[in-house]
Amino acid sequence: xxxxxxxxxxxxxxxxxxxxxxxxxxxEYQRIRDILDxxxxxxxxxxxxxxxxxxxxxxxxxxxxxxFGEIPQETPAGKMLAGIGENAGVIDIGxxxxxxxxxxxxxxxxxxxxxxxxATGVGGIVRDIIAMGARPVAVMxxxxxxxxxxPDTKRVLPGIVSGIGGYGNSxxxxxxxxxxxxxxTYIGNPLVNALCVGVMRHEDLHLANATxxxxxxxxxxxxxxxxxxxxxxxxxxxxxxxxxxxxxxxVQVGDPFMEKLLIECTLELFAAKVVEGIQDxxxxxxxxxxxELASAGDGxxxxxxxxxxxxxxxxSPEEILxxxxxxxxxxxxxxxxVEEFLKICAKWDVxxxxxxxxxxxxxxxxxxxxxxxxxxxxxxxxHEGPVYxxxxxxxxxxxxxxxxxxxxxxxxxxxxxxxxTLLQLVGSPNLxxxxxxxxxxxxxxxxxxxxxxxxxxxxxxxxETSGLGVAVSTDCNGRFAKLDPYTGAKxxxxxxxxxxxxxGARPVAVxxxxxxxxxxxxxxxxxxxxAIRGLVDGCKELGIPVTGGNVSFxxxxxxxxxxxxxxxxxxxxxxxxxxxTPIGFTGEMEGHQLYLLGETAEELSGSEWxxxxxxxxxxxxxxxxxxxxxxxxxxxxxxxxxxxxxxxxDVSDGGVAQTLVESALRGGVGARVWAPDNxxxxxxxxxxSAGRAVVAVPRTEEVRFTDMCTARRFxxxxxxxxxxDTLDVQDQFEIPLTELREVWTATLPAALx
Amino acid sequence: xxxxxxTFPGSLDDVDARRAAAVAGxxxxxxxxxxxxxxxxxxxxxxxxxxxxxxxxxxxxxRFAPVMETIIKKAGEGLPVLGICNGFQVLCESHLxxxxxxxxxxRKFICKDQGLRIENNRTAWTSDYDANHEITIVxxxxxxxxxxxEATLDRxxxxxxxxxxxxxxxxxxxxxxxxxxxxxxxxxGLMPHPEHAVETLTGPTTDGLGFFTSVLKAVVAS
Numbered sequence: 001x002x003x004x005x006x007x008x009x010x011x012x013x014x015x016x017x018x019x020x021x022x023x024x025x026x027x028e029y030q031r032i033r034d035i036l037d038x039x040x041x042x043x044x045x046x047x048x049x050x051x052x053x054x055x056x057x058x059x060x061x062x063x064x065x066x067x068f069g070e071i072p073q074e075t076p077a078g079k080m081l082a083g084i085g086e087n088a089g090v091i092d093i094g095x096x097x098x099x100x101x102x103x104x105x106x107x108x109x110x111x112x113x114x115x116x117x118x119a120t121g122v123g124g125i126v127r128d129i130i131a132m133g134a135r136p137v138a139v140m141x142x143x144x145x146x147x148x149x150x151p152d153t154k155r156v157l158p159g160i161v162s163g164i165g166g167y168g169n170s171x172x173x174x175x176x177x178x179x180x181x182x183x184x185t186y187i188g189n190p191l192v193n194a195l196c197v198g199v200m201r202h203e204d205l206h207l208a209n210a211t212x213x214x215x216x217x218x219x220x221x222x223x224x225x226x227x228x229x230x231x232x233x234x235x236x237x238x239x240x241x242x243x244x245x246x247x248x249x250x251v252q253v254g255d256p257f258m259e260k261l262l263i264e265c266t267l268e269l270f271a272a273k274v275v276e277g278i279q280d281x282x283x284x285x286x287x288x289x290x291x292e293l294a295s296a297g298d299g300x301x302x303x304x305x306x307x308x309x310x311x312x313x314x315x316s317p318e319e320i321l322x323x324x325x326x327x328x329x330x331x332x333x334x335x336x337x338v339e340e341f342l343k344i345c346a347k348w349d350v351x352x353x354x355x356x357x358x359x360x361x362x363x364x365x366x367x368x369x370x371x372x373x374x375x376x377x378x379x380x381x382x383h384e385g386p387v388y389x390x391x392x393x394x395x396x397x398x399x400x401x402x403x404x405x406x407x408x409x410x411x412x413x414x415x416x417x418x419x420x421t422l423l424q425l426v427g428s429p430n431l432x433x434x435x436x437x438x439x440x441x442x443x444x445x446x447x448x449x450x451x452x453x454x455x456x457x458x459x460x461x462x463x464e465t466s467g468l469g470v471a472v473s474t475d476c477n478g479r480f481a482k483l484d485p486y487t488g489a490k491x492x493x494x495x496x497x498x499x500x501x502x503x504g505a506r507p508v509a510v511x512x513x514x515x516x517x518x519x520x521x522x523x524x525x526x527x528x529x530x531a532i533r534g535l536v537d538g539c540k541e542l543g544i545p546v547t548g549g550n551v552s553f554x555x556x557x558x559x560x561x562x563x564x565x566x567x568x569x570x571x572x573x574x575x576x577x578x579x580x581t582p583i584g585f586t587g588e589m590e591g592h593q594l595y596l597l598g599e600t601a602e603e604l605s606g607s608e609w610x611x612x613x614x615x616x617x618x619x620x621x622x623x624x625x626x627x628x629x630x631x632x633x634x635x636x637x638x639x640x641x642x643x644x645x646x647x648x649x650d651v652s653d654g655g656v657a658q659t660l661v662e663s664a665l666r667g668g669v670g671a672r673v674w675a676p677d678n679x680x681x682x683x684x685x686x687x688x689s690a691g692r693a694v695v696a697v698p699r700t701e702e703v704r705f706t707d708m709c710t711a712r713r714f715x716x717x718x719x720x721x722x723x724x725d726t727l728d729v730q731d732q733f734e735i736p737l738t739e740l741r742e743v744w745t746a747t748l749p750a751a752l753x
Numbered sequence: 754x755x756x757x758x759x760t761f762p763g764s765l766d767d768v769d770a771r772r773a774a775a776v777a778g779x780x781x782x783x784x785x786x787x788x789x790x791x792x793x794x795x796x797x798x799x800x801x802x803x804x805x806x807x808x809x810x811x812x813x814x815x816r817f818a819p820v821m822e823t824i825i826k827k828a829g830e831g832l833p834v835l836g837i838c839n840g841f842q843v844l845c846e847s848h849l850x851x852x853x854x855x856x857x858x859x860r861k862f863i864c865k866d867q868g869l870r871i872e873n874n875r876t877a878w879t880s881d882y883d884a885n886h887e888i889t890i891v892x893x894x895x896x897x898x899x900x901x902x903e904a905t906l907d908r909x910x911x912x913x914x915x916x917x918x919x920x921x922x923x924x925x926x927x928x929x930x931x932x933x934x935x936x937x938x939x940x941x942g943l944m945p946h947p948e949h950a951v952e953t954l955t956g957p958t959t960d961g962l963g964f965f966t967s968v969l970k971a972v973v974a975s
Contacts, residue, residue: 165862169895170803172765257763257806349762440862442893444949444956445801447769461955464772578954 004042005371013039022049035380043373046318047287056284057385060519061551064532068546071539075508077573087128089547091509093573098202100132103195103513103569105552109251110192114159119167119254121194123326127280130266133206134198138460139168141178142474142567146187148429148751156190165440170256174449175441176458182429188557193513193567208279209296210332213360220352221262221328225311228252228324258327265348274337281328287321289330294364294378302365303356317368392525405619406610411682419733422657428612431654432747450577456499461577469577471505478563479606480621485527489534489566490624496570501633502648504581504640505572512549512568517561519553527564541626581640583649584667585722594720598692607688608654628691631714644705647696657685659694670737673720674730757784757794761815765802773948777965786818795972796833799840811896812842833877833968834940841942850942852901858925866957867892868920876938877971881963888960891949899926
């Protein structure tokens with residue numbers, strides 16, 4: 001096949017082109033022709049199809065995501081050094097340090113090929129972090145699966161977990177948190193979100209642009225192969241259909257060893273100050289890197305595509321442009337620094353090749369063996385893709401769903417029934433012990449993991465001398481979001497915020513991964529817009545900005561969309577990590593007083609109890625009061641700093657019962673508790689009202705602690721004492737910790753063995 | 754007193770081993786796989802990780818690094834060498850220690866706090882422990898199952914060269930063996946990670962510190 005050059009395209013305007021197979025719509029193809037004033041070459045068509053895909057262009061979400069700009073860009077810790085639009089947001093955390101973090105989805109590839117899909121999800125987010133100039137210091141993975149007993153879950157879950165472990169462990173990054181949630185809507189659409197945190201000194205911040213005419217463009221890392229072709233356009237931007245062709249070749253294949261070399265090599269390149277601008281090659285591969293770097297810089301770039309080192313010599317130029325082969329980066333380097341750059345790469349055995357240079361033409365020009373195959377304005381590829389105002393409307397079924405509250409369902413009333421309910425919940429898939437999964441992740445490597453799962457948030461020491469650290473949590477209750485996406489998004493934000501504060505860190509910034517069904521469905525689009533509205537309002541109220549994130553649409557098989565799942569990651573800062581608050585009740589805490597902070601209402605809709613006991617989803621989610629969350633956070637942070645509490649655990653899925661069980665099993669010591677006078681024991685144990693936490697207060701600090709709560713007029717109720725080796729709910733039932741542990745730990749091994 | 758820690762391509766716990774040596778009071782020195790010079794160090798740690806991705810066999814390629822030629826020679830002269838996890842695998846591949854490490858019997862990576870019994874406290878790396886001292890340190894690996902033929906296992910046990918045994922076998926290691934030493938007692942291979950148990954803030958215990966304080970005494974004594 002001869003090369004389709006620009007000249008050829010000009011002289012053969014009527015050639016049939018495979019735009020539909022590449023995922024473009026008729027009007028989008030016409031728009032490309034209008035922009036170029038001719039038909040695109042096959043290489044140009046490849047680039048536009050990739051970059052105008054939903055995954056890369058955010059064409060359905062862009063108009064709504066703009067609203068994040070309304071949130072003040074200051075964080076409680078300091079200013080934002082880089083925000084949305086960069087590879088990842090960067091926050092000043094003091095002492096000259098900056099932190100960058102971001103959460104992204106790798107949902108579709110992980111369904112098609114669980115191990116590689118999940119592995120390369122970790123790889124992609126880690127490269128986003130190194131591209132900012134930061135050293136990655138931790139990862140976390142919020143996961144969603146179909147029912148635990150579904151046959152496909154047994155295929156997907158072990159593969160995804162070993163992919164995350166296999167890649168992250170080999171990279172030497174501790175995995176310190178995340179979530180594992182099961183729900184029938186995720187069958188056929190598992191969610192694999194990956195978060196990475198990186199740390200740098202302020203002066204090390206690097207941005208993605210190619211400036212300086214004559215500067216050289218260097219591609220380094222792995223060679224380019226035929227994997228991941230069309231990953232973003234064919235795989236991540238469509239729903240799965242029965243009987244379609246296999247999409248496995250569109251999944252990338254990861255090499256964590258190469259990525260580890262790439263991390264060390266890149267950080268050494270930064271330290272040697274031989275990099276002007278840099279970007280990782282992720283979704284969209286070279287099409288994305290060349291067009292984005294060029295349009296963010298001086299605008300012109302010339303690339304010789306035949307200089308790209310290949311794993312497979314038979315690849316066509318179109319395939320090279322679309323390949324999403326992993327572990328590649330592109331840097332802009334001054335001619336004087338090229339030699340030093342190549343020398344550092346050689347030290348790390350990393351291949352590096354000059355493949356182009358920055359020009360003053362304002363155009364992105366790509367040649368293949370001396371013939372021009374691409375000649376475009378880079379911004380038309382990178383930023384001027386179609387923007388859709390997709391129709392959205394409140395679903396016809398929403399009212400009926402909200403009218404069907406769980407509060408009317410039959411509840412356990414006798415002591416024996418309450419005891420059985422608790423055990424049924426403790427052993428249920430969403431609440432049971434997750435160590436079958438998390439024991440496959442290295443949580444210790446790098447030696448700075450102060451807290452890791454199952455703690456409320458993961459915490460990393462940043463400075464060994466001062467004790468400065470960061471904490472991160474990710475949360476989302478998709479059932480709440482289904483019942484009311486506006487409130488559900490706020491609740492996800494509130495829970496993540498609270499989880500960071502319970503460990504003693506001050507929440508400062510948000511990254512989100514918005515997982516939804518098809519944007520072409522007005523019901524789904526309404527859920528999406530409502531979730532954004534909730535998140536924007538919530539962030540404004542809490543005074544923390546959204547620093548970046550990712551949208552994943554088309555998580556839908558046929559007519560069935562997933563629960564709307566806006567996963568919210570919150571990052572917090574703690575001045576001294578030795579003051580962190582863990583969740584466990586330990587032997588040293590024998591006799592400590594247990595307080596329930598916050599108010600408990602009759603809120604059962606969307607709860608784990610309704611889900612597990614009744615298989616019910618309906619009603620309205622718990623009310624969310626962000627001013628109260630803010631107050632609760634202040635109390636938790638101050639109490640931690642002043643030594644007034646020794647343990648704290650947030651109350652969320654499963655209610656106070658689950659909170660107590662997790663704290664007791666974590667530390668190995670039980671508790672004697674009682675329902676407060678005005679509260680029905682069932683609601684005390686299982687209601688899921690927001691804005692609550694259980695704290696363990698030493699007797700010597702009890703007065704100071706309660707005085708602090710009283711002064712802030714924050715509801716605090718003594719509910720018990722840490723003691724013994726049982727969970728004793730007075731006047732109701734008593735369960736030995738050994739029995740709780742047996743029930744709690746049995747579920748996953750039994751299902752996945 | 755200098756403890757060198759080698760970085761191979763794909764080493765991961767090198768920084769941690771250097772931190773542990775420093776916590777114990779030594780000067781930690783970074784050694785590079787491609788540099789045969791040991792820069793005057795008094796002891797060497799081969800750290801954990803996935804050198805060369807473990808793509809061929811764990812430790813199989815690192816064993817040929819220029820730095821290993823010097824280490825193999827000096828180990829024969831009594832230089833204290835501790836191989837942790839991937840480092841243990843390198844020591845076996847280098848034939849400084851007998852046996853091999855294969856994939857865990859449950860086929861999964863495992864990260865957990867693991868109980869061990871120190872059975873030989875006469876090596877350069879374990880003299881600070883009591884005989885039969887029980888400790889808890891971090892275990893994290895994919896290829897952690899120690900295997901050897903019966904005769905070798907009998908000899909290791911007969912000569913008291915089993916340094917540490919698992920309390921509850923986590924990976925199918927023959928005779929619960931977690932660590933062994935050479936005849937002279939200067940070279941020790943250990944699958945679990947003592948360097949991750951030197952601070953209460955970040956580790957399960959500080960039980961691992963003894964490996965690093967032991968070697969300081971061993972060097973001073975020699």
